[in-house]
Amino acid sequence: MVSSVGIVSAQRAQFDAPLQFKSGAVLPSYELVYETYGKLNADQSNAILICHALSGHHHVAGYYADAPKNIGWWDNMVGPGKPIDTDKFFVVGLNNLGGCHGSTGPISINPDTGKPYGSSFPVITVEDWVESQARLADRLGIQQFAAVIGGSLGGMQALQWSLAYPERVRHVLAIASAPRLTAQNIAFNDVARNAILTDPDFHGGDYYVHGVVPTRGLRLARMLGHITYLSDDAMADKFGRELRAEQFNYGFEVEFEIESYLRYQGDKFAAYFDANTYLLMTKALDYFDPAHACDGDLNKAFAAARADYLVVSFTTDWRFSPERSREIVRPLLHNRRNVSYAEITSTHGHDSFLMPHPHYFDVMQAYLDNIHRENAA
Amino acid sequence: MVSSVGIVSAQRAQFDAPLQFKSGAVLPSYELVYETYGKLNADQSNAILICHALSGHHHVAGYYADAPKNIGWWDNMVGPGKPIDTDKFFVVGLNNLGGCHGSTGPISINPDTGKPYGSSFPVITVEDWVESQARLADRLGIQQFAAVIGGSLGGMQALQWSLAYPERVRHVLAIASAPRLTAQNIAFNDVARNAILTDPDFHGGDYYVHGVVPTRGLRLARMLGHITYLSDDAMADKFGRELRAEQFNYGFEVEFEIESYLRYQGDKFAAYFDANTYLLMTKALDYFDPAHACDGDLNKAFAAARADYLVVSFTTDWRFSPERSREIVRPLLHNRRNVSYAEITSTHGHDSFLMPHPHYFDVMQAYLDNIHRENAA
Helix, strand or coil, X not given: CCCCCCECCCEEEEECCCEECCCCCEECCEEEEEEEECCCCCCCCCEEEEECCCCCCCCCCCEECCECCCCCCCCCCEECCCCEECCCCXXXXXXXXXXXXXXXXCCCEECCCCEECHHHCCCCXXXXXXXXXXXXXXXXXXXXXXXXXXXXXXXXXXXHHHHHCHHHEEEEEEECCXXXXXXXXXXXXXXXXXXXXXXXXXXXXXXXXXXXXXXXXXXXXXXHHHHHHCCXXXXXXXXXXXXXXXXXXXXXXXXXXXXXXXXXXXXXXXXXXXXXXXXXXXXXXXXXXXXHHHCCCHHHHHHHCCCEEEEEEECCCCCCCHHHHHHHHHHHHHCCCCEEEEEECCCCHHHHHHCCXXXXXXXXXXXXXXXXXXXXX | CCCCCCECCCEEEEECCCEECCCCCXXXXXXXXXXXXXXXXXXXXXXXXXXXXXXXXXXXXXEECCECCCCCCCCCCEECCXXXXXXXXXXXXXXXXXXXXXXXXXXXXXXXXXXXXXXXXXXXXXXXXXXXXXXXXXXXXXXXXXXXXXXXXXXXXXXXXHHHCHHHEEEEEEECCCCCCCHHHHHHHHHHHHHHHCCCCCHHHCHHHHCCCCHHHXXXXXHHHHHHHCCHHHHHHHCXXXXXXXXXXXXXCCCEHHHHHHHHHHHHHHCCCCHHHHHXXXXXXXXXXXXXXXXXXXXHHHHHCCCEEEEEEECCCCCCCHHHHHHHHHHHHHCCCCEEEEEECCCCHHHHXXXXXXXXXXXXXXXXXXXXXXXXX
8 A cells, every 4th residue: 555654744953063074174063954754673774864866855755734735855755655665664864964954054044153154154075965964874873774765966975875884874776876977967067056156146155144045046057957857858748849829929038838847947946945055066966976086996986885786777867867877887896786777768857766657666666675575584 | 272262351231121020020221241252153053152050150261361360160161172162162151130240230230229229129030031141142143052051050041041942042051950949959048048138237138238248148158058069978078077176176166177168168258249149049049940830740841942952960969969950851851852961970069060070071072062063064
């Protein structure tokens, strides 16, 4: 019986030990907001960590008592009887440090100044996130995760877990991800960042104290992002050259349906997401490269890995194409890890990782059922 | 012997008959700036028109006496002994109406008001351009072009010539082009336009009278454009994850080489190109669809065609992929036109059409030599 985890509530954890970032910056204290679903078993062997991507957060599944329509972003994947089955697993989702959904980030008040961190919030990396997540695991009494799971940027965190804490994660599920960005990936991020950085309302990142928000830049960044989330074919199928009106209007207002979609997505996002968080997330993407310290050699980078892996890609994903996933698989095989790789035929591009595609869900369910059986054995 | 056409100079043609645009707008008079290379033969049978793409202009080949480094944008293709051989052909290049290189456009002074046209310059279409180009052909005494040639948006003009004036063009060479944009193509254009339209210095298109230029928006538009001109592989080969400095700087300044390249290209372009012209060019791209009046049926749209065609695409071009070129070929074959189609293996993406690729140049040269022999016969 497949159902929802039902009513959930966010929890908070305060950390007062200073966290040193990879950049050298130190955050004296911070708070993480998280949610959990299911029950941690007696030997703490059934915990799963869900790492979010660029615009995700801790509200992974279920809904809030006072906001029943606010359903978690991966509710189709996480719940009783679903692939990440909360009858079997204890699932943890958190908002990453630097985020804008409740964990300490640029919009938070810096206790030292009484003002928002803004531009003074340190540039954060995937490695720093994993460090902060490990402390949350300690707090929750989780010595070892049965699995760390993430799509896109979330997949990078899952990979990093298995490199930074090989003894603390048994399985990594990296979906629609990459071992490191290509020049084209970085280029798209750079255009998005420049849209924000050059918005006159950005004020060097300290727009909060000016009472404004760099809406224009954030809107452009999101519009551009959406192009890269969808496949060319999916866009053609969904929008084609459809017009909003009967005729061309020969002006610069919304004319084609695709324009209407992009502007709507841009406006919606700019109304709630924090521009500084957007900048931080894209830089974390750019920086992630486990082979950076090994002269670019991914085989060496993954030598520390001890986990088993499920790597999933989608045929029409051109932001993180199947070839990027194969770049994860190859060094893992080189290091004789157990790797399952599934390339799912899907028309939805990068967005596929959030869609309830039967083949994709079957692969996830089968892999996670095996983990559960392994636990029970 | 391959050489340059040498010193060239731009010429101007004034047209005082009103031009009615497809939108219904009327331009009472206008000026076109153009260049010609080679000699028109006695029976006027050796004329070639070169149509430019988004950022091109009339200065196709050669250089100026007072600016020897200002070499035409297609100088590798056009000249004595080159594929478009000026010893054999009389070649005409012009700056399109609405442009910012000398032909009447948004930066021109509207004689009725004494101020720049700005936002009042009509939205122009590929059809309008062909109409204005036909008048230039009349002025030059060219009844029929041996060939109309263009890459990208220029290819659309070449196609439109053969539909609007089937009796006035014997050959069409459409390179790295498309019969109409996809939703993804329009989406990229819309993000670029929104960058300009939402720049506070845009002032609804009348920025000239405010003494400012929407540099931020134009810069973003160009950065984004460059991503789509290059292939993922070409970017990876040229830039990879190379850093400007030894170490990550953990900030938002230029860090990766690809960022440096994009920002340089953006800054350079924003310093000379007109934002209103950019908007007009992208709308002309979006609107072009010969099948718009035939319920989307390209077979019907090309029924009027009488020319012979060379269609060229490049394997790594993802802005106008080979599939887009095949969408030109299919309706032409359906209408029993003579069509040659070459899919060139090239790593340079959409930019390939401007590169001196041997296979590409051989194809062009062979096709144009045949035209020349046909002329002589």
